[in-house]
Amino acid sequence: MNQSFKTLSLAAILGVCFFAAARAQEGIRFNSQGEFKAVLAESQKTGKLIFMDCYTSWCAPCKWMEKNVFVNDSVAAFFNARFVNYKMDMEKGEGPVLNKRYGVKVYPTYLFLNGKGEVVHKATSRMEADAFMDQARKALDPKRSFTALEKKFNEGDRSNAVLLEYAIALQHFNRQKADSVAQLLIAQLQDKELLTEIGWKTIQQFTWSETERLGAWFLQHRDAYAKKFGEEPVKKMQERLTSSALYGLIRKKDSVAFFTRLAPWKQSSDQDLQRRAFQMEAEYYLTSGNIAGFVQLTNDALKGLMKDDDQGLSFIARRSSYMAGKDKLVLAQAYKMAKRAAEINPEEYSNQSTYAKASQEMGYKEEALKAAEKSYQLALKETSKIQGLAQKLIDEIKAM
Structure with a gap:
């Protein structure tokens, strides 16, 4: 093969590769203009x-x-x-x-x-x-599509498989009917069926309380589920049930039970669990009105566990601002957390907008306006609705 032919062949191959790569990068090819x-x-x-x-x-x-x-x-x-x-x-x-x-x-x-x-x-x-x-x-799939499942259900098919898939599909459109279909499924599932694929999927989709039948069953047979379906999804399910229980104890203001249940998360070597424990504890202090506890907790977190977690800090800043009312101590903590989040990741819209709002609530007009204008620039990459919210915040701060 002569050199010129080799060069031509290489160019052709590279051209095909480039074309294929370009096509792949197009993504889904939509018709957005036609009737x-x-x-x-x-x-x-x-x-x-x-x-x-x-x-x-x-x-x-x-x-x-x-x-x-x-x-x-x-x-x-x-x-x-x-x-x-x-x-x-x-x-x-x-x-x-x-x-x-x-x-x-x-x-x-x-x-x-x-x-x-x-x-x-x-x-x-x-x-x-x-x-x-x-x-x-x-x-x-003619057997799994929404229309097919709806037709089977309307014709009287109450098999476990149909009830499960239909209830899952309904969650997107009709929550009340989805719950109704799910309850039909849960009522007819026998204990021996709960360790099957359908039983496990039902628990994952529709179980939120450890006091319900399926939640209690899952906790009693946790190891069997982990052996059959893997430790990671079982761990997530257990954490969901624990979260639900903790929120219930927050509402009851049962401090002894709350901190007893929270302790394994706080003492865990898993930093994600520790951060979730921090969020739960912050929620507890805010709900119970223990402002001193909230201030101490967030100050410690800013120096340690949460010091580099911009998303976590921004979330708690927004949550505490919402629950603060006019409490200046809580608003001051929200400001400190929001400012730190914006320092960690200044190119994140939610960080800058939270920082702007927290500064506004503290009366720091110049600081608030600077953050709000930065959030607006970041909002230009987002939707028109977000841009409108960013502009509204700028207008409010200018009017201070």
Whole structure:
């Protein structure tokens, strides 16, 4: 092979690779301009289902999906090969008409339609790539799609599998009916079935209290679940039940029981659990009105456990500001935590906006305005609704 041919071949190979990489980086290829009837026609012609992303310009979870999931190579390859992908702002153009037709109430909503425009499957909310792909697979499965499950249920199918999947699907659209279907499932599940895949999935989806039948059963058989389904998901389930119990003790203001249950988290070698313990303890002090305890706890955390956790500090700053009323000591702690969060990560919108608000509440106008203007610049990367909130905060501070 002569040198010129080698060079040409290498260039061709590199060109193909570059083209393939560029295509992969495109993400899901949406038709966001065409009329809906044209999309239906394409579906009828190709035999592919329509994937319709229903969004609005102000929906933050919609923007998150665009930036983090729709551009995922595996997601894009799957959707581009199997669906006619259509994107519709439900407040513009044909959006309001389609919104009324399909009864879209939350954003984002994902509709999977056939060529006649009939709903085959639907889902909502922000989700990770794996969960999003699972929704697409359900849409393509005649036995697992939302419409198929609803049809089976309406025809009287009360099998465990149908009740479970139908209740999970309903959670996105009709919480009351989802709870009703879940209760049917829980009532008919026998103890011996609780250690099966369906039983474990039911516990994960619908159990929030350790005093309920399924919660109590799970705790009694924790090791069996860990052996069969893995330690990590079992650990998360146990932490959820503990959190629920701790919140109950906070509401009761039962300090002895609360701190007894909290102790294993505080003493854990797992820093994530320690941070959750800090948040719970802060909530306890704020709810019970123990301001001295709250000040001591947050001062210690700023020097140790939470000193580099901007998200945790920002969250507690917002929470304590909300619960403070006009208590200056609590507002001062919120300010210190918000300021530290903004120092750790100044390029995070929520950190700067929280810092601006905390400074405003302390009467620090110049400091508040500087943080608010920074938050507005960061908001330009977000939705129009967030930009509006940022501008509103600037206006309020200027009026001080």
